[in-house]
Amino acid sequence: MFNIPKPKPEDLIRKTFARFTDEEIIPRAREMDEANQFPRWMFEKVATTGAFGIRYPKSVGGAGGTTTQFCVIVEELARGSMSVAAFTAMQCLMGTNFLFEYGTPDQHERLLKPAIRGEKVASFALTEADAATDLGGVKTMARPDGDSWIINGSKTWITNAPVADFYTVLCQTDKSKGLKGLNFFLIERGTPGLYVSKKFDKLGTRATEISELAFTDVRIPFENRLGREGAGVGNLLRILAVIRVMTAALSIGLARAAYDHSKRYALERFQFGKRIGSFQLVQQKIANMATDIWASELMTYKTCEMIDRGERALKEASMAKYFASEVACRASDEATRIFGAYSYSMEYDVQRFYRDCRFLLFGGGTSEILQTIISRECGVF
């Protein structure tokens, strides 16, 4: 018996999720978008691959994977449907991270493990009407009352909120402490005083449901504070680089979809008796898309490697997210120009890419705030 080098796990994961996307998602992506509702059947199908546990150890039913592997998964899913990729990212990262890090064994059994198996949907509530980029503006209050917390306030733009079984919610416990008074709390669906608004009607990612949450004297057990007192923002910063690089990976997936469709169309569409791909201005668009995607991939996966080595990569992740999300928007825009009037028809997928790419601009920091952060990281502020 002799040895043969084994393949790299990220290569096998990419191959598997590329096939999953081609076979399961792409044939149904338009239908899911048009249905404008959370496709629970697809959520459960993704769960069968074990993707929701990619970042967590086997002790909670996870796979013990890396940030690189996580990003490969969401990139491939985003190539088929940004909605599917978005709810997968929420389930793998923001919706479950603080429950995993700071939850009790009982909470792990009742909520985390079922979430990894795809039996419960997770959500993450940060944004408020007056607190988005500026977390210091969070007004949702949690006050201790005996062995409980009482929560009052509201959240908005909460991904998965209409269908979620539990929420990780950022609340203020002591206004005088500003950012150091912020903490995450675990609130389960069905808790008295928790209201979920009707879902928003939105431009893109229409198979992901988003709504508001309102809390009126919501009483939760004391152990539902996830993390030690005042550590909320610090704990969020610990995964901020992962959130940003993951958004960069989602962006690559969408940009690749726009590129693939553009390339195919440029080779099959004839005008003036020639393929439109033979015209230099179309070639320029294809060349720029391919170059942008290559640059995004290098930035994103180099940053993933840094995170996997345990390095601080906030600057690099911010750059990758800023660059790749703008690339996704540029690529979707160029795709609509290559398709001409057909991109204006709901029968072609490029209109979906054009709508979905806007989703990438906000989560994990807008391009505008990211430029400020990058400049600050460069020492200019």
Place this chain on the structure above:
Amino acid sequence: MDIVVLVKQVPNTTEVRIDPKTGNLIREGVESIINPEDRHALEAALQIRDNTGGKVTVLSMGPPQAIDGICEALAMGADRGILLSDRIFAGADTWATSTTLGRAIRKIEQFDLVLAGRQAVDGDTAQIGPQVAEYLGIPQLTYVQKLEVREGAVIAERALEDGCEHIEAPTPVLVTVLSSLNEPRYPTVAGLIDSTRPRAPIEIWNGADLGVKAYEVGLAGSLTQVVKTFTPKGARNTQYLEGSPAAVAAQLIDALRKKEIRLGE
């Protein structure tokens, strides 16, 4: 029930192009995948094992990179993977391949069932399963679309051109399956990561491990040799028939008769 599943790595045929000059498949840059029907064979094996216990061993013959398929099969749930890889196996036709696979199954010793896809999408011969069964001297059930396992026997529904037949065979038995048998699961992420670890249950066997002579396997052990591959020219001579439906039908029948095409009794 202990099951051996035969798995082949094939080029992803949705991407395959043929070199117009040489007539050969252009394999450069073409991704390799597990032969689609073999996934259904593996799924059947996993379901049987989950219901009745036992062990699923995946067996493949191919170049070193065929290990990817073994890893995927482990990530779907197989217990053990064996890759038959050796320069002396190269260039094998279906006879030499069946001989090699058969020797490996004998070396595995303990098996009740051998499962395989009906045929591989690159060669489309459907010969490996039946030839392996002949080599092992066990019954074979081919084109199976339903499969049930009993104590010491399997009952299969075989697809025929104009219907189907139900057949029972004692174990050990070899079964080749159609894609209508089941819906294969996807490999799990945890399984994929584990399959690449040093302690993953993957064995590589070469000619010496099987105790085969170079002239029994590979190109030297093949009974057939590919002289030439080419793409048939699709030139057609189209004739348009005109007139009333009855007149067109009469012309069509005459034309077919002239070409000596039998029109039935």
